[in-house]
Amino acid sequence: MTQNNTTPAAAGHFKRNPPIEGEADALERAKNGDPDAFSKLYALHKRRVYTLCLRMLGNVSEAEDMTQEAFLHLYRKLGSFRGESAFSTWLHRLTVNLVLMHLRKKGLQLVSLEETINPSEEDAPKRDFGSRDPRLSGSVDRVALERAVATLPPGYRLVFVLHDVEGYEHNEIAEMLECSTGNSKSQLHKARLKLREILRQNEHAALVQESK
Numbered sequence: 001m002t003q004n005n006t007t008p009a010a011a012g013h014f015k016r017n018p019p020i021e022g023e024a025d026a027l028e029r030a031k032n033g034d035p036d037a038f039s040k041l042y043a044l045h046k047r048r049v050y051t052l053c054l055r056m057l058g059n060v061s062e063a064e065d066m067t068q069e070a071f072l073h074l075y076r077k078l079g080s081f082r083g084e085s086a087f088s089t090w091l092h093r094l095t096v097n098l099v100l101m102h103l104r105k106k107g108l109q110l111v112s113l114e115e116t117i118n119p120s121e122e123d124a125p126k127r128d129f130g131s132r133d134p135r136l137s138g139s140v141d142r143v144a145l146e147r148a149v150a151t152l153p154p155g156y157r158l159v160f161v162l163h164d165v166e167g168y169e170h171n172e173i174a175e176m177l178e179c180s181t182g183n184s185k186s187q188l189h190k191a192r193l194k195l196r197e198i199l200r201q202n203e204h205a206a207l208v209q210e211s212k
Contacts, residue, residue: 026040030078038075045091049070053066057103058152070098144199
């Protein structure tokens with residue numbers, strides 16, 4: 001996975017944590033078959049993996065199941081980790097692939113095929129199409145943003161999470177979702193539009209409630 005610029009909202013609200021103390025030692029021991037070391041890795045990363053699953057799936061029960069599946073898969077594949085990237089990056093990519101496989105088995109269309117490189121004039125991409133979105137920056141509450149992301153249509157949510165949260169490039173997302181790069185950019189653009197709409201609606205509803 002390559003490094004890219006995420007939106008300020010993602011950078012501010014979904015900032016990744018630095019390397020975890022004790023991870024390297026636990027990783028080496030777990031690769032040598034130490035069950036206690038694997039339990040340590042599970043304890044260190046289960047929350048991040050669950051959060052990723054929940055953001056991609058928007059369903060608590062499915063996220064819990066996929067978190068368990070991710071660590072079962074990790075147990076079988078741990079020996080293949082070569083340290084060419086950070087362990088958390090490798091684990092997140094493993095989890096993303098498992099979630100995408102799960103969605104495909106359910107027969108869900110991961111992206112909207114009709115919304116590719118020809119969006120409507122109202123939603124047409126500007127020069128910064130697919131890059132930063134300053135309109136999503138500011139004092140957006142983290143919980144409110146998480147809830148808004150969870151309500152996005154599946155295709156929008158996947159691309160937003162993969163690009164603005166996980167930091168994947170559009171060409172990587174296109175490969176993972178088996179779509180075009182233009183489709184990925186279009187989905188991200190529309191996801192941001194939808195997020196702004198949801199956040200505005202929620203803010204208005206909260207103001208109305210406070211005035212009663």
